[in-house]
Amino acid sequence: MKTVDVVVPLYNEENLVDELVRRLQSATAELSYSFRFIMVDDGSRDNTLAKIKAHQERDQRIIVISLSRNWGHQCAFNAGIDYADADAVILMDGDLEDPPEMISDFIKHWENGADVVYAKKNSRVESRFKKLLYRIFYSLMRRFSNVTIEKQVGMFSLLDRRAHAELKKCSEHNKYYVGLRSFVGFKQVQISYERHKRFSGKPKQTLDKLLTYGMNAIFSFSFLPMRLLTSFGIFLLGTIATVSTILFFARLFRFNFWPFYVLPGWTSLVLILLFISSIQLIFLGVIGEYVARVYDETRHRPHYIINRIYTAEHALQKSDTEELVISR
Secondary structure, eight states: OOEEEEEEEESSOTTTHHHHHHHHHHHHTTOOSEEEEEEEEOSOSSSHHHHHHHHHTTOTTEEEEEESSOOOHHHHHHHHHHHOOSSEEEEOOTTSSSOGGGHHHHHHHHHTTOSEEEEEEEEOOOOHHHHHHHHHHHHHHHHHOSSOOOTTEEEEEEEEHHHHHHHHTOOOSSOOHHHHHHHTOSSEEEEEEEOOOOSSSOOSOOHHHHHHHHHHHHHHHOOHHHHHHHHHHHHHHHHHHHHHHHHHHHHHTTOOSTTSOOOSSSHHHHHHHHHHHHHHHHHHHHHHHHHHHHHHHHTOOOSOOEEEEEOTTOOOOHHHHGGGOOOO
């Protein structure tokens, strides 16, 4: 019998754990596969961990990975992806905006030969401002990224064992798994769905976190920021050269009417210097983003730290899980 692991990260989601488990069990009840539900507790401060463990006592397919603190959305997925070991691995968010009932659709396309099956949102419940940001982000990524990233796609996907193994080899710290999933290649199939409203609670992905997530994507898969700055620098140099030439001939031929009249003093010079200095600071900031990411890779700190892994028997102790801590 083929095996399927479902990886679900959770952070302070005590109000939806019961519904999540119920729908996962219902969605997989009639499928002839050996399932495991890998729940990654990303340092929750509420009763999320306790509620998952309570369900685990009744369903031995549930595996709980408890992280030492809150490491973030992508790192929580990282922990589940590293632990998973099945013929197919399904990645989904735990807020039930991604419906577990689509698991059968993923598996059907996988059985038909797809190595990667990912879901595209036909609609999403967001504010107009966030929707605008999403449109801008996906437009930039599609135009300037060195991998193909479809619009309105997220983590909700299935990976065949081969694709899963290659994805695990991508060891950078600031991960953007949607881009990495496209990067590994293989035969990929897209399916569409209507994204549901969050079942309970408030979204954990704040605007600040989404912007950081977007920056990781842009800086990981595109040289757009540096190329834009280079283009702007060339444009600025050309503009200054043109204006300087015009002012030179205006002074040479004594054109004393506007706009060739040059005011005495240093006001214009100071303004130009301030403008150029501000542009240089922006340049340094963008370059610094790339340098910071290089520095982050050279420190070789762990992507996450596991506090404990709970299996159905609750047999693993902390000493047993130390070897699972990723420190590449």
